[in-house]
Amino acid sequence: MSDQPPFDIAHLDNWFGFRLGMTRAEVTDKLQQLGITGKTYGDGQLSAEVSEQYISFWFEVEGAQRLRQMATDGTIVWQGRPLDGLLDEALRSLEPLAQTPMWEANDATEEPFPEPGDVPAGPFTDEQLLENATVWLPDRGLGLVIWQGGVMDIAWRETRDLPAKFAGPVTEAQRQLSKRPDLEDYLRSKVPQNTSAADPTPTPKAPxxxxxxxxxxxxxxxxxxxxxxxxxxxxxxxxxxxxxxxxxxxxxxxxxxxxxxxxxxxxxxxxxxxxxxxxxxxxxxxxxxxxxxxxxxxxxxxxxxxxxxxxxxxxxxxxxxxxxxxxxxxxxxxxxxxxxxxxxxxxxxxxxxxxxxxxxxxxxxxxxxxxxxxxxxxxxxxxxxx
Structure with a gap:
């Protein structure tokens, strides 16, 4: 059993000494001080295990390579309440909310900063968003990566790095839908089987x-x-x-x-x-x-x-x-x-x-x-x- 206390991110301005806005060189130096060798994924991503918490870092690919996002799929709590449950449970743990949570029709840890032309146009159904998207709390810079109605990852950004366009607010109906015991089967049944006549371009198949x-x-x-x-x-x-x-x-x-x-x-x-x-x-x-x-x-x-x-x-x-x-x-x-x-x-x-x-x-x-x-x-x- 781990001796580490739960990772409570409420009111923090850093994760294990890593702060948004640090340069890639500063992050690398900090990892070396901790005796950690990170794993590089392309020019803009670095991952490492820090104090038993697996963290991914995303940087700008030009200039000083500023740290734009950190994310983890480990166990995170907010004032002692876990954030790794269903969408509704996670939002209850984060309440009271100063601003309405907003949807980004994109997985913030699979492709965190897509080009404007790569962002889906919408509109989106509740089922599409609950299948795989990200819920952002703009005032806190926190993103909850949602997969099949549950929180898969937690992302953190500065306000300037939040998505330029949201897909709409999180509704009460969506929160209730996330609590369906048969949600996985229900979402699968709602996957479109045929290309819309209004949009003859076939949607690329997922792997x-x-x-x-x-x-x-x-x-x-x-x-x-x-x-x-x-x-x-x-x-x-x-x-x-x-x-x-x-x-x-x-x-x-x-x-x-x-x-x-x-x-x-x-x-x-x-x-x-x-x-x-x-x-x-x-x-x-x-x-x-x-x-x-x-x-x-x-x-x-x-x-x-x-x-x-x-x-x-x-x-x-x-x-x-x-x-x-x-x-x-x-x-x-x-x-x-x-x-x-x-x-x-x-x-x-x-x-x-x-x-x-x-x-x-x-x-x-x-x-x-x-x-x-x-x-x-x-x-x-x-x-x-x-």
Missing amino acids: GSYLNTILVWVCIGLLAFIGRKGFKEMQLWNGAPTLEGQFISMEDVPRKKYLDLGPESVRRHMPDDPTQRREMYHIAYRDPTGRPQTVTLEGAEFYVPPREAGEKVDVVYVDGDPPRVKGPSRARNAAFVEYMPWAMAVGVLYIVGMFAIDFLPRLFRFAARAIVPKSTNVDLDRPELR
């Missing part, structure tokens, strides 16, 4: 949309492969000969703790469940060449399991190395039993894949955070907490 398409085609391909294998399995058992066998004896064996009804190729690797048992039937039969053989089958393999030793039973035989033998009931449903779990696994893969793609922005940030070397020294002089 995630291409990954969604790839995931869909991969899952379709896997389902087609599984369906083909299942169809061949069904044909194999439908054409297999039925042989007469003789019931020898029955024994109880442990059920499998997981996937007891799954394919045998998977089930055999599962641990035994010491609390549950299943009945296994030893059957003697002669293969198509006349050689005596034995097989052990479970009760579900038969429509009516045998009870008396010597009782005649039918078994279905598929030649191979080794041969496969099933009871009549299981042979009829062999394709379903063997391949339906794999089809379900593809469904799980799709759900997990969609979830991962939705969180790609956050995953990229975590990856970048892992790459940045951590400080080996601790700044004992914590002016931001005075």
Whole structure:
């Protein structure tokens, strides 16, 4: 557990000794004094972990390279109240508000200072803004980067570096919408599927949309492969000969703790469940060449399991190395039993894949955070907490 106190930014004029307006050289010198090596992203961005808080710095790219923005995706509080929840929760933590919070139709940490021509024209729906945009508190210079209704990052700028054009004020309806428990699914359902007739220019696809398409085609391909294998399995058992066998004896064996009804190729690797048992039937039969053989089958393999030793039973035989033998009931449903779990696994893969793609922005940030070397020294002089 971290020994650092919560990072409370209320009433601060610096973050860990870094102030807006510092030059890039001053920021770099300060990091060196703290024993921190930052990670450079292009000409205008530098990131580093300072006192266990991951901070990104954005500078002007000309002249003295003045520090224009700082941002963090770490845990930040305002007078002890967290700012990393839903939009409505974050704004409640920041109240009372001297000015109405304003929307910027842009992610202030993905592209903090876009060219005027790159700013979307609008108008914007509530759903579009809650999907990915930034809420600014102009009097404090604080920006809340919103992703799917929640605060993903906190940005800080001087007044002169705030957006020149806002997309409108934060409304009560938007705050209430951010509290929907199904907000992620709701926002996805509101994504336009077709280009407007009034605007024939197609909107460039986000990288995630291409990954969604790839995931869909991969899952379709896997389902087609599984369906083909299942169809061949069904044909194999439908054409297999039925042989007469003789019931020898029955024994109880442990059920499998997981996937007891799954394919045998998977089930055999599962641990035994010491609390549950299943009945296994030893059957003697002669293969198509006349050689005596034995097989052990479970009760579900038969429509009516045998009870008396010597009782005649039918078994279905598929030649191979080794041969496969099933009871009549299981042979009829062999394709379903063997391949339906794999089809379900593809469904799980799709759900997990969609979830991962939705969180790609956050995953990229975590990856970048892992790459940045951590400080080996601790700044004992914590002016931001005075």
